[in-house]
Amino acid sequence: DTAVSQTPKYLVTQMGNDKSIKCEQNLGHDTMYWYKQDSKKFLKIMFSYNNKELIINETVPNRFSPKSPDKAHLNLHINSLELGDSAVYFCASSPLGTQNEQYFGPGTRLTVT
Amino acid sequence: SQQGEEDPQALSIQEGENATMNCSYKTSINNLQWYRQNSGRGLVHLILIRSNEREKHSGRLRVTLDTSKKSSSLLITASRAADTASYFCATRGNNRLAFGKGNQVVVIP
Numbered sequence: 001d002t003a004v005s006q007t008p009k010y011l012v013t014q015m016g017n018d019k020s021i022k023c024e025q026n027l028g029h030d031t032m033y034w035y036k037q038d039s040k041k042f043l044k045i046m047f048s049y050n051n052k053e054l055i056i057n058e059t060v061p062n063r064f065s066p067k068s069p070d071k072a073h074l075n076l077h078i079n080s081l082e083l084g085d086s087a088v089y090f091c092a093s094s095p096l097g098t099q100n101e102q103y104f105g106p107g108t109r110l111t112v113t
Numbered sequence: 114s115q116q117g118e119e120d121p122q123a124l125s126i127q128e129g130e131n132a133t134m135n136c137s138y139k140t141s142i143n144n145l146q147w148y149r150q151n152s153g154r155g156l157v158h159l160i161l162i163r164s165n166e167r168e169k170h171s172g173r174l175r176v177t178l179d180t181s182k183k184s185s186s187l188l189i190t191a192s193r194a195a196d197t198a199s200y201f202c203a204t205r206g207n208n209r210l211a212f213g214k215g216n217q218v219v220v221i222p
Contacts, residue, residue: 004155041199043156043212056209090155099143099205104155 003027004105006091012111013081020077021108023091031055032074033092033102034066043090049074081112123217132189134216136202137182143205145178147187150199150215159187159200194222 004025013019025032033056034046047066048056054066063079074091091105126132136145144163148156162169162178162185169176175188189196197220203210 041150041215043201043215045209045211048209092156101146101158101161102156102210103158104148106155107153 004091004093004103006089006105006108008108009106010109010111012113014113015081015083017081018077018079019081019110020075021089021091021110023074023076023105025072025091025093025103025105027093027095027103029093029095029103030071031094031096032068032071033094034074034076035090035092035104037088037090037107039087047074047076078110081110083112086110086112122214123219125219125221126192128192128194128220128222130192132192132196132218132220134187134200134202134218136185136187136213138185138202138204138211139183140204140206142180145176145185146203146205146210147174147176147185148201148203148212150201152198156201189218192218192220194220196220 007022031050033048035043036046037043046058046060049068051071052068065077068074088107088109090107092102094100094102142164144161146161147159149159150156160171160174160176162176164180173190178185199215199217201212201215203212
């Protein structure tokens with residue numbers, strides 16, 4: 001009955017590899033997000049989708065590509081991983097757009113070696 | 114871009130005491146939200162205050178908003194060990210939430 005779920009929880013990989021993180025929400029929300037939290041706990045938005053349509057695309061390397069197959073899912077694919085990509089990635093969702101409270105997943109800790 | 118900045122960065126208190134955190138921001142907002150993050154977990158929404166509101170309560174939480182000073186405060190009364198967490202303010206504007214750096218609060222039993 002988890003509201004926002006992410007898989008995997010931990011991801012350790014080598015530089016240059018390609019990896020994906022999956023996110024699903026069962027709250028019926030229309031808007032979903034990807035955030036990156038660095039080692040100093042600074043949380044920065046990367047992408048936002050509203051009903052499968054990209055509405056926010058921050059200055060993120062194009063190695064990062066989000067995909068939303070339906071409004072309950074928002075996946076994040078990362079190509080050619082770099083050391084600086086190591087962080088915790090959070091998926092979130094919100095009802096009726098971006099001005100409401102957001103519900104966060106448990107996070108995926110990505111470590112690039 | 115607007116971004117909440119919490120102050121102080123770290124706070125250590127005894128159980129039963131009150132904890133107060135402040136947040137300042139730079140531009141106009143639609144609302145301001147506070148979130149809690151326990152270690153190794155995702156953020157949990159605590160309370161939302163709209164730009165036309167000055168104070169809001171939810172259980173042991175009290176939030177104030179002063180739009181003239183572009184600042185907000187979060188008060189946790191009668192703190193418990195379970196309140197140990199990082200607390201983030203987030204300002205809603207420009208079609209997104211911008212999060213501050215977070216306050217680490219440690220409640221000592």
